[in-house]
Amino acid sequence: MKKYIVWIFFLAGSYSTSGQSTPDARLIISRIDENMSSRNRVILSDMIIHGRRNERILTAKTYAAGDNRSMTEYLAPEREEGTKMLKLEDRLWIYSPASDRTIQISGHLLKQSVMGSDLSYEDMMEDRKMTAIYDAQVIRNEQISGRDCWVLELNAKVPDVAYEKRVVWVDKIRYVPLQEELYAKSGQMLKKTTLSEVKQIQGRWFPTRINYKDMLKQGEGTDYIIREVAFDTDIPDYIFTKAVLTK
Amino acid sequence: MKLAFQLAYRNLLGAGLRTWLNVGVLSFAFVIIIFYNGWIDGWNQQARRDSIAWQYGFGQLQVATFDPFDPFSITDAHAALPAEDDHLTPVLLRLGTLYPQGRTMSIVVKGIDVNQTVVDLPTSALTASKSDLPAIIGEQMALASHLKTGDEVLLRWRDIHGTFDAATVTIAGVFPNQVPGIDKGQIWVPLKKLQDMTLMPDEATYFIADANFQHTEIAGWKYRSQEDLLYEINNIIKMKKMGGSVMYLLLLAIALLAIFDTQVLSVFRRQKEIGTYISLGMTRQQVVGLFTVEGAMTSIFAAVLGALYGTPLLGWIAHTGIAVPMNSQDLGIPIADRMYPVFGLGLILATLMLVVISATIVSFLPSRKIAKMDPVQALKGKIQ
Numbered sequence: 045m046k047k048y049i050v051w052i053f054f055l056a057g058s059y060s061t062s063g064q065s066t067p068d069a070r071l072i073i074s075r076i077d078e079n080m081s082s083r084n085r086v087i088l089s090d091m092i093i094h095g096r097r098n099e100r101i102l103t104a105k106t107y108a109a110g111d112n113r114s115m116t117e118y119l120a121p122e123r124e125e126g127t128k129m130l131k132l133e134d135r136l137w138i139y140s141p142a143s144d145r146t147i148q149i150s151g152h153l154l155k156q157s158v159m160g161s162d163l164s165y166e167d168m169m170e171d172r173k174m175t176a177i178y179d180a181q182v183i184r185n186e187q188i189s190g191r192d193c194w195v196l197e198l199n200a201k202v203p204d205v206a207y208e209k210r211v212v213w214v215d216k217i218r219y220v221p222l223q224e225e226l227y228a229k230s231g232q233m234l235k236k237t238t239l240s241e242v243k244q245i246q247g248r249w250f251p252t253r254i255n256y257k258d259m260l261k262q263g264e265g266t267d268y269i270i271r272e273v274a275f276d277t278d279i280p281d282y283i284f285t286k287a288v289l290t291k
Numbered sequence: 292m293k294l295a296f297q298l299a300y301r302n303l304l305g306a307g308l309r310t311w312l313n314v315g316v317l318s319f320a321f322v323i324i325i326f327y328n329g330w331i332d333g334w335n336q337q338a339r340r341d342s343i344a345w346q347y348g349f350g351q352l353q354v355a356t357f358d359p360f361d362p363f364s365i366t367d368a369h370a371a372l373p374a375e376d377d378h379l380t381p382v383l384l385r386l387g388t389l390y391p392q393g394r395t396m397s398i399v400v401k402g403i404d405v406n407q408t409v410v411d412l413p414t415s416a417l418t419a420s421k422s423d424l425p426a427i428i429g430e431q432m433a434l435a436s437h438l439k440t441g442d443e444v445l446l447r448w449r450d451i452h453g454t455f456d457a458a459t460v461t462i463a464g465v466f467p468n469q470v471p472g473i474d475k476g477q478i479w480v481p482l483k484k485l486q487d488m489t490l491m492p493d494e495a496t497y498f499i500a501d502a503n504f505q506h507t508e509i510a511g512w513k514y515r516s517q518e519d520l521l522y523e524i525n526n527i528i529k530m531k532k533m534g535g536s537v538m539y540l541l542l543l544a545i546a547l548l549a550i551f552d553t554q555v556l557s558v559f560r561r562q563k564e565i566g567t568y569i570s571l572g573m574t575r576q577q578v579v580g581l582f583t584v585e586g587a588m589t590s591i592f593a594a595v596l597g598a599l600y601g602t603p604l605l606g607w608i609a610h611t612g613i614a615v616p617m618n619s620q621d622l623g624i625p626i627a628d629r630m631y632p633v634f635g636l637g638l639i640l641a642t643l644m645l646v647v648i649s650a651t652i653v654s655f656l657p658s659r660k661i662a663k664m665d666p667v668q669a670l671k672g673k674i675q
Contacts, residue, residue, distance in 0.1 A: 153363070203452040232457035234447065260445055260457070262393030 069180035069196050072214060084109040084279050088272040093161045094264035102159055113284045128289045136165060139289035146289050161266040162258045177202050188213045188222040218242060218249040233259045246275050299584040313553055317546040317593035317646065322601040324539045324642045329632035331535065335528040337627050339521055345470040347520040348409045348499035352379060355513050357496055362386065365399065370511055371493040378504035380407040381495035383485050387448040391436040399477040400448060402485030409501045413466050417481050422461030424484060429474025433465045440465055451490045469627045547653045550586050554657040557582065565661055566669030579658045586654020590647045605634055
């Protein structure tokens, strides 16, 4: 999820002066990678997990600084209230108030689902720059939800990536990704991300609703809705320490 | 002593219904103990036999980091053997996700040499299939995934670098078996295919040894003998045996309590008889011995009675077996759909000893009171 937020933040902060000519895809990706323009951000969000019989809504507040540090505290429902996740570089910890224990999520546990959603912890952990792991090219122009988009195809250029190929639809005017598809080596589409409700906040365009869907299984996937977001605020350093988990 | 046996025999027959009630209850406990232990022994033998035939072979050579009880160890537990050995059948394990009817099932994908003969897995079905990616699954897996022969289902896995890949698997066969270790939550595919899919040429997670395999130490690999692999099954069986013993020991305790009560009553009601024995020259200890022999003889009668109806009954059960419900497979140990108890001579003799010794002890305990009796008062029939 963090990666998509990274994309959102980059794209929202990138050019709003784009012309209609096709730019170099690497340049777009490079700007996506580089443009983490906000020093930090605080996000209040809802994650709606659509199950087979019911749906769960998790409310969380996330503090993030750069690519590598973030802390998420779940505020609701009551069952999850107080659960915290801390990511520092390539390490991830989860604190559960019910057991009063902090667990480091590592190795194969990273492949597990986050709170039963369609997202895995691993999806949150990818820190590498897109240009470092993918070759990109603009393959066509297409409209998504009435918006003109460039369709970028990203093919892995290093072996150790989770997805061999990604296809991203980028709004030509706002430089916002509106859709992303993740593919297996065989060409089978595995996951699809749809970004919508693009708003201008603090001078940035960015989607406030993301639907994350595992294409191999039934269901509506997981919705991630940004209720509030603030960039470049003062986040105390202690927020990104393990001590904050048990507070 | 011979006199004691003769007297005890006559006294028991003379007691009539009281004796036969005790004998009946004790014989029932006797038969139940033999039945339960025979059932567990039969289960044990079947579980060991099936595990060897379907899963363990004559031992396994495993990658040192592989832990069969930790699915997370599977990702990193793979290596190539320094030298090939004709007596070893390679098996490669990878974690995957199956999507039957749009549902998600976390599974272990197992690649095995399609020409293997060391275990009973019907791998010939993999070669017979014309599908690009054929798979065989066990009955339990078929039940859980609602898959049958000829069905196609999407499988997702990761290669050695962690990159996702997905393909459609065709179910080439569903094999009946009683071994959860090769069935639940797993599919079997051709080894070469899995090695190609995961970019792990010549690699395996473990090798199944045949009868002629000679183990020598190989760095990075650990050898687990057949007995070592069966250790868990033995432990579970032992645990089941212990748990079940509570039930039949309670039954035995009820039978022994009946004997104890009878003895207490006898010592109380047969005081004149006790006084007569002593006045005729028997020592107190001999009288105690007589009463104790009576109790012990009750257990012998019980054994004879138990043999009379238990032999045909247990023989019939051993012949026809006992049907086991399908969901009993959830125990995680091989359970056949029909279990055949095994009643060995050792089991029967051990049970006989248990019943006779325990009946003798509970007969002796109330009889000790006789040693303190005044024979004159006893002859008068006065309560002491």
